[in-house]
Amino acid sequence: QVQMTESGGGVVQAGDSLRLSCAAPGRTFSGYVWGWFRQAPDKEREFLGATSWNGGRSIYADSVKGRFTISRDNAKNVMYLQLNNLKPEDTAVYTCAADVRVMSTATYYQQHGMDVNGKGTLVAVSS
Numbered sequence: 001q002v003q004m005t006e007s008g009g010g011v012v013q014a015g016d017s018l019r020l021s022c023a024a025p026g027r028t029f030s031g032y033v034w035g036w037f038r039q040a041p042d043k044e045r046e047f048l049g050a051t052s053w054n055g056g057r058s059i060y061a062d063s064v065k066g067r068f069t070i071s072r073d074n075a076k077n078v079m080y081l082q083l084n085n086l087k088p089e090d091t092a093v094y095t096c097a098a099d100v101r102v103m104s105t106a107t108y109y110q111q112h113g114m115d116v117n118g119k120g121t122l123v124a125v126s127s
Helices: 106-112
Strands: 005-007 010-013 018-023 033-039 046-051 058-060 068-073 078-083 092-099 121-126
Touching (some): 018 121, 046 092, 046 106, 078 092
Antiparallel strands (some): 005 018, 018 078, 033 092, 046 058, 092 121
8 A cells, every 4th residue: 555645734824835745655656646635624625636647637626726736756756736825724734645546536536535645734824
């Protein structure tokens, strides 16, 4: 099973940008769909976006489309989530995840999640 670790979270101000990283040390994630979720206090987990194993296709939740961008570097076994124009409502624990199946839809991932999940990194946005 692929183990995943997030980093890059922190406390920022509204309007700032942040880049989160997700690594799978010692394991390959070739063929896996990788994605990002977040969970704010007292809210359900929210799917943010996913990218195919070669980075050729990406999907995003409507709530973050245009502000968040996913990229990955398979040679380094790392995936990134670029967060731009952050808002206080973006405050949450951000988690990366991986799924061995063919990429599905945002609705599917919102309902079912992915196979493997990291423990998350906290992003706190102050107004």
